[in-house]
Amino acid sequence: MFSKILIANRGEIAVRIIRACKELGIKTVAVYSEADRTSLHVKMADEAICIGPAKAEHSYLNIPAIVSASEITDVDGIHPGYGFLSQNAHFAEICESCNITFIGPSAESIRLMGDKIAAKDLMRKSGIPIVPGTMSAVKNKEEALKTARRIGYPVMVKASAGGGGRGMRVCHNDVRLISALMTCQTEAQAAFGNSDVFVEKFVDEPRHIEFQILGDQAGHMIHLGERDCTIQRRHQKLIEESPSPAIDAKMRRKMGELAVRAAKAANYHSAGTVEFLLDQTGAFFFIEMNTRIQVEHPVTEVVTGVDLIKEQIRIAAGEPMTIKQEAVELKGWAIEARINAEDPANNFAPSPGRITAYHQPGGRGIRVDTHCFSGYEVPPYYDSMLAKLIVSGPTRQEAIRVMQRALDEFVIEPLRTTIPLHKQIFSDPTFWRGQISTNYIEKLLGPHE
Amino acid sequence: MEKKRSSEREAFRLIEDMLELMEQRGLVELEIEQTGLRIRLKKAGGPGPQLVEYVAGLPQPVAPHASPAAKPAAAEGGGRSIIIKSPMVGSFYRAPAPDAPPFLEIGQDIEPGQVVCIIEAMKLMNEIKAEVRGRVTEILVQNGDPVEFGQPLFAVEPP
Numbered sequence: 001m002f003s004k005i006l007i008a009n010r011g012e013i014a015v016r017i018i019r020a021c022k023e024l025g026i027k028t029v030a031v032y033s034e035a036d037r038t039s040l041h042v043k044m045a046d047e048a049i050c051i052g053p054a055k056a057e058h059s060y061l062n063i064p065a066i067v068s069a070s071e072i073t074d075v076d077g078i079h080p081g082y083g084f085l086s087q088n089a090h091f092a093e094i095c096e097s098c099n100i101t102f103i104g105p106s107a108e109s110i111r112l113m114g115d116k117i118a119a120k121d122l123m124r125k126s127g128i129p130i131v132p133g134t135m136s137a138v139k140n141k142e143e144a145l146k147t148a149r150r151i152g153y154p155v156m157v158k159a160s161a162g163g164g165g166r167g168m169r170v171c172h173n174d175v176r177l178i179s180a181l182m183t184c185q186t187e188a189q190a191a192f193g194n195s196d197v198f199v200e201k202f203v204d205e206p207r208h209i210e211f212q213i214l215g216d217q218a219g220h221m222i223h224l225g226e227r228d229c230t231i232q233r234r235h236q237k238l239i240e241e242s243p244s245p246a247i248d249a250k251m252r253r254k255m256g257e258l259a260v261r262a263a264k265a266a267n268y269h270s271a272g273t274v275e276f277l278l279d280q281t282g283a284f285f286f287i288e289m290n291t292r293i294q295v296e297h298p299v300t301e302v303v304t305g306v307d308l309i310k311e312q313i314r315i316a317a318g319e320p321m322t323i324k325q326e327a328v329e330l331k332g333w334a335i336e337a338r339i340n341a342e343d344p345a346n347n348f349a350p351s352p353g354r355i356t357a358y359h360q361p362g363g364r365g366i367r368v369d370t371h372c373f374s375g376y377e378v379p380p381y382y383d384s385m386l387a388k389l390i391v392s393g394p395t396r397q398e399a400i401r402v403m404q405r406a407l408d409e410f411v412i413e414p415l416r417t418t419i420p421l422h423k424q425i426f427s428d429p430t431f432w433r434g435q436i437s438t439n440y441i442e443k444l445l446g447p448h449e
Numbered sequence: 450m451e452k453k454r455s456s457e458r459e460a461f462r463l464i465e466d467m468l469e470l471m472e473q474r475g476l477v478e479l480e481i482e483q484t485g486l487r488i489r490l491k492k493a494g495g496p497g498p499q500l501v502e503y504v505a506g507l508p509q510p511v512a513p514h515a516s517p518a519a520k521p522a523a524a525e526g527g528g529r530s531i532i533i534k535s536p537m538v539g540s541f542y543r544a545p546a547p548d549a550p551p552f553l554e555i556g557q558d559i560e561p562g563q564v565v566c567i568i569e570a571m572k573l574m575n576e577i578k579a580e581v582r583g584r585v586t587e588i589l590v591q592n593g594d595p596v597e598f599g600q601p602l603f604a605v606e607p608p
Contacts, residue, residue, distance in 0.1 A: 067571050068537065
């Protein structure tokens with residue numbers, strides 16, 4: 001088992017990881033930028049090292065600074081959290097060469113799944129349904145047009161090296177396809193350093209269903225059920241729930257098996273997520289695999305009782321996984337609402353600044369994962385998430401009621417947050433009925449969204 | 450009158466330096482005393498009482514950035530000292546090799562571009578160069594110490 005772990009991240013996930021380490025008796029090292037000097041993860045860790053100025057590229061993405069911090073504090077493991085360097089195969093390799101365990105999958109798995117085209121190809125060979133489209137980077141517009149006519153419009157142009165919803169465009173005809181090709185290639189080059197794009201069928205009004213998988217280094221792999229992350233704004237998830245209202249036990253078994261097969265095909269170990277789109281007919285398609293712990297992991301933890309971060313740490317330490325697939329059960333219902341420092345009444349303009357009054361909801365069925373506290377100065381340099389509000393109940397209806405109560409209790413003054421938007425969603429009859437697809441937010445807020 | 454104005458100006462400059470130091474080091478309170486002058490600054494409505502209560506329940510962090518030597522030395526500079534801070538994370542060395550003489554000693558004059566120390570990061574020896582001119586008044590870290598980004602290394606009195 002590790003004696004000391006460095007957390008290469010910030011905010012609520014750094015706090016989450018430090019908590020898991022404390023419970024396992026592992027010492028912790030926090031790294032922080034100058035803008036995060038008063039941050040909660042810095043206060044909670046046993047040691048803290050300033051690694052650079054505010055900008056992420058000079059601090060949380062600064063590999064030499066982070067590795068150097070690991071060396072001077074003599075850690076034996078690094079947990080990368082999510083975002084930042086968590087899916088950077090190069091970083092995973094450097095950790096390996098410095099004899100520090102990267103808490104996650106191998107660099108190879110990261111690299112393989114990070115290449116969307118190669119990932120789709122691997123899935124197809126493993127008999128996992130994929131969204132129809134080009135099987136390699138589009139070479140020219142003739143190929144794109146031919147593919148579009150074969151699979152039928154509407155189609156989506158996607159960056160191979162993209163992720164998190166970026167570098168994608170929907171096209172309904174030849175003209176739009178040609179212009180989207182050029183724009184996506186340029187954007188992809190600028191954002192990901194790789195201009196490869198591919199064309200695939202645009203699945204209309206889908207649900208986004210993802211499966212949590214967990215595997216040890218001996219090859220034992222299980223799934224921990226699904227999360228429904230259909231409610232998104234501009235491809236950013238807002239609300240996640242487990243189980244999904246659209247999945248029954250039979251589908252769960254079927255999709256779960258495929259998710260495990262996908263992870264095994266990628267020689268995976270640690271925690272990961274296999275993402276599918278589920279269309280209106282009940283057909284589903286693999287879209288990508290995330291080779292890291294995810295923001296919304298708490299909903300799975302709540303319904304399965306598994307501590308995913310501790311499992312990641314144990315697996316990375318070489319321990320065999322003790323959880324058996326037959327023992328995995330989704331009990332009750334959990335829903336997570338992401339509370340961001342954004343003003344929904346003002347086109348989601350960011351709202352950083354000092355929190356003068358903070359009070360989080362409490363009582364039965366509530367879990368809040370956050371790095372915020374009264375007096376905390378929310379910096380403008382990083383993502384806008386303030387807290388994850390996770391509720392649970394014996395049924396979906398009861399979980400929704402807990403959420404409504406919790407949203408009423410939550411105080412984060414004077415910042416503008418997405419709490420009012422969540423209040424609107426959680427009292428919407430369409431949401432209550434669970435009849436949603438990925439354009440739900442667009443429909444709710446109006447066409448300018 | 451003249452004397453009073455110049456000491457007021459000095460006090461004002463000292464307050465400016467103290468405020469900068471507080472920002473840099475994340476301090477909530479700082480008190481400095483020098484001949485004829487004592488100034489105490491306290492951040493209003495800062496992280497405040499709630500945070501003090503929280504921290505009291507936790508084991509004290511053994512953070513390199515909380516090194517006590519750094520704070521008074523910088524303050525004693527009386528507001529005129531320039532602090533050379535570490536531009537990277539690593540291990541601090543005063544000389545190019547274990548048996549070589551140190552790059553500089555207290556009282557030495559330095560020029561911009563002059564190598565003042567080595568910071569070792571990921572097995573690479575990085576030569577850190579001064580960007581200021583002046584006389585070295587303090588060496589704020591020990592040979593072999595781990596240093597973080599922004600950590601004060603030397604106090605230099607400009608000419």
